[in-house]
Amino acid sequence: MTEIIVVTSGKGGVGKTTTSASLATGLAMQGKKVAVIDFDVGLRNLDLIMGCERRVVYDFVNVVHGEATLKQSLIKDKRHENLFVLAASQTRDKDALTQEGVEKVLDELAKENFDFVVCDSPAGIEKGAHLAMYFADHAVVVVNPEVSSVRDSDRILGLLSSKTRRAEKGEAPIKQHLLLTRYNPNRVEAGEMLSVKDVEEILGISVVGVIPESENVLAASNAGVPVILDDNSNAGAAYKDTVARILGEERPLRFLEPVKKGFLKRVFGG
Amino acid sequence: MGILDFLKRKPEATAGVAKERLRIIVAQERSTRGGPDYLPLLRNELLEVIRKYVNVDVEAVNVSLERDSGHEVLELSVALPDGKVVGKPAASAS
Ligand SMILES: Nc1ncnc2c1ncn2[C@@H]1O[C@H](COP(=O)(O)OP(=O)(O)OP(=O)(O)O)[C@@H](O)[C@H]1O
Ligand SMILES: [Mg+2]
Numbered sequence: 001m002t003e004i005i006v007v008t009s010g011k012g013g014v015g016k017t018t019t020s021a022s023l024a025t026g027l028a029m030q031g032k033k034v035a036v037i038d039f040d041v042g043l044r045n046l047d048l049i050m051g052c053e054r055r056v057v058y059d060f061v062n063v064v065h066g067e068a069t070l071k072q073s074l075i076k077d078k079r080h081e082n083l084f085v086l087a088a089s090q091t092r093d094k095d096a097l098t099q100e101g102v103e104k105v106l107d108e109l110a111k112e113n114f115d116f117v118v119c120d121s122p123a124g125i126e127k128g129a130h131l132a133m134y135f136a137d138h139a140v141v142v143v144n145p146e147v148s149s150v151r152d153s154d155r156i157l158g159l160l161s162s163k164t165r166r167a168e169k170g171e172a173p174i175k176q177h178l179l180l181t182r183y184n185p186n187r188v189e190a191g192e193m194l195s196v197k198d199v200e201e202i203l204g205i206s207v208v209g210v211i212p213e214s215e216n217v218l219a220a221s222n223a224g225v226p227v228i229l230d231d232n233s234n235a236g237a238a239y240k241d242t243v244a245r246i247l248g249e250e251r252p253l254r255f256l257e258p259v260k261k262g263f264l265k266r267v268f269g270g
Numbered sequence: 271m272g273i274l275d276f277l278k279r280k281p282e283a284t285a286g287v288a289k290e291r292l293r294i295i296v297a298q299e300r301s302t303r304g305g306p307d308y309l310p311l312l313r314n315e316l317l318e319v320i321r322k323y324v325n326v327d328v329e330a331v332n333v334s335l336e337r338d339s340g341h342e343v344l345e346l347s348v349a350l351p352d353g354k355v356v357g358k359p360a361a362s363a364s
Contacts, residue, residue, distance in 0.1 A: 058286070063327070065294045146288075147288050147291065147292055149325070150292050150296075151292060151295060151296060151299070154296050154299065154300070155299070158300070158303045158304070190283060191282075191283030191284070191285050191286065191287060192281050192283060192284060193285055194288055194289060194292075196287050198288075198289045200283065201289075201293075202289065202293055202296055236359070249311060
């Protein structure tokens, strides 16, 4: 059975695309057959983070409109032969995607025996975000330890449990996974940033993972290599743990303790 | 302030404030979620009316929609400040 995972947040710029790329790659590393779809019509970006931007010929909207087949449009990952990217269209027509069109593509992926389809949602709660979450079995709600992001994620959690196919059909609810990203333990210790526990208490749900704020994320996106493949970064390791937890494994949270600063930094800050 | 103090100056510990504000707003938004879009507006107008008589806090008014066996019940609760009920209308609420 094909499981559909939406990566969503409400607020923009919190790390959905970064997470989608690493989650899809991580699932593929576990031997799963995975497709990752960019739902951000007009603002294609996942291709860059996955490092396949020059190989995009056809996109999601082309498939929906029957201008290309799904096979022609899926871009095979350079590193994992069981991982495929479906790019967003650069059209300015926000109505290019329809619920029927999305359903058709997802059904076709199911027929091709994909284990997972990861849907990278656009920001907001408009049509694109709605379509990305509508058919989902799992939702990864990406949240930053910051007031507007936390409030928006509560809004999204509400929509996931009311405005999705599972909710409308009265089926088992979508499995919700809260992923706290851009976490800075030093600032948490100083009382400058909401802690994991604070966010869990406010939203009433526990986290599936905590991804530290990391310089390696920018380096990874510069290179077009999902950060989960960076063996030397805490963010990559935290994403690996998260993927394992989504697959049902139990792993303790890591990288929550402040990094002790050297003497000079202690005196001069930074 | 000395140069070293300036260099060492740190942001304030504001996470506690953030948490408290979020706790309140999230609870409030959850209580009207799934209800008609006019609930927040209704709440604000009620607040204004109540404030003509009693100087209550924004958080003192709580509007929520309860669903139970087919009925919808609009629940309204106002926490009055203890012993501070004013007899004449208070100055117009801002
Ligand atoms: N753990 C992290 N540490 C440091 N930087 C990060 C981290 N996660 C994401 N970022 C940075 O945050 C920015 C936004 O990330 P990303 O594009 O993944 O967000 P998004 O939610 O997909 O944005 P949009 O809403 O525009 O689609 C990027 O510059 C990315 O490099
Ligand atoms: Mg994005």
